[in-house]
Amino acid sequence: MSDQQPRLWTRNFISISVSNFFLFMTFYFLLVTLPVYVLSDMDGKPAEAGLVTTVFLLSAIIIRPFAGKWMEKAGGAKILLFSLILFTGASALYLFTDTLAGLMVVRFIHGIGFGMATTATGGIVASIVPDARRGEGMGYFVLSSNLAMVLGPFLGLTAMQEWGMKTMLIMGLASSFIGLCAGLFVSVPREPGSSASSRVKGSFSFRELFEGKAIPIALTGAFFAIVYSSILSFVSIYADEAGLNSVSSYFFVVYAAVLLVSRPYTGKWFDLYSPNAIVYPAITLFAVGMLLLGSAHSALIFLAAAALIGLGWGTLFPSYQTIAIMAAPPKRRAMATATFLSIYDIGIGLGSFLIGMLAAKVSIGTIYFYSSIYVLAGIGVYYLLQGRKLQRGKQPEGVESM
Structure with missing residues (x-):
């Protein structure tokens, strides 16, 4: 084995990590502020405040196996781009939602985008990190979401308390958009022996999910x-x-x-x-x-x-x-x-x-x-x-x- 290690900090790795960071920033902005918003501004009940998180996570869990299968068929770059567009679009919908039922629908859509995007970013990182540095690379990649876990709640709550919920939602939209822009710089190498035709062949099986x-x-x-x-x-x-x-x-x-x-x-x-x-x-x-x-x-x-x-x-x-x-x-x-x-x-x-x-x-x-x-x-x-x-x-x- 050569003494010189393969490169880890490539344009692809940095771009996907930045995209993942802003994806999770938006997630944590909303995780800590929406329950408060439901209780104070929408006169919701505690159970309904809890549902805004449950609905989001439920849709993310449901969509992930399908997202993984779609990545095998269409390729990681396409699924990443589609999911980030969906996630950003759903982030914009919060600004036009003023009913609890409407909020739940937006949360469900947003969860689909989040589930697809996190599956795509994780799968893409797995394909671009050198095998010899896989533990190190995955550690740094996960660190991007860890940092968002610290900054997101603090900035989200501060924005909501100081400038109001609408400003916080605009921040969430801006964060989603930056994540989308970073995702545009990601190119996914094709696995050896794979091709468009080979990805679409074969009958569907539930086990494949x-x-x-x-x-x-x-x-x-x-x-x-x-x-x-x-x-x-x-x-x-x-x-x-x-x-x-x-x-x-x-x-x-x-x-x-x-x-x-x-x-x-x-x-x-x-x-x-x-x-x-x-x-x-x-x-x-x-x-x-x-x-x-x-x-x-x-x-x-x-x-x-x-x-x-x-x-x-x-x-x-x-x-x-x-x-x-x-x-x-x-x-x-x-x-x-x-x-x-x-x-x-x-x-x-x-x-x-x-x-x-x-x-x-x-x-x-x-x-x-x-x-x-x-x-x-x-x-x-x-x-x-x-x-x-x-x-x-x-x-x-x-x-x-x-």
């Missing part, structure tokens, strides 16, 4: 996503209960800062050694982070938990997505991405529902504390579903021996 080799690691990701959803949905409420409201807004800032510092190392270690060498320590760090979070009575412990969760879960998610992609044949990488994200999103949705029910009976701190045991049990789940397949000498397709 999923990549079977990606299901084990996708189920593992969904297992951990149940806990991660509790952080997304309830960490701010927990901070208020624990008297840590003054530092609650810094949780995801610390989370992202740790990701930025650790990403150059964790991605390279994934490529140099093996997925297992990264996954097992990351699960342990995630568990310790949840333990600290559940017992946090000071700002220092609260932010230390954020750092450990960022290092643990922030390393696990791109590692799992990379494993899903490497397990599939090159021509099925888009479908592997769709399968992984669909099952992962089911875990997020299920987790939000279950944690919400538990929070009505016990404190959120107690849920976080015992979640550390649940996460540790995930070591066994990962080993049984995926880890034992990745023992020495049994690395998934795409990982080179060093």
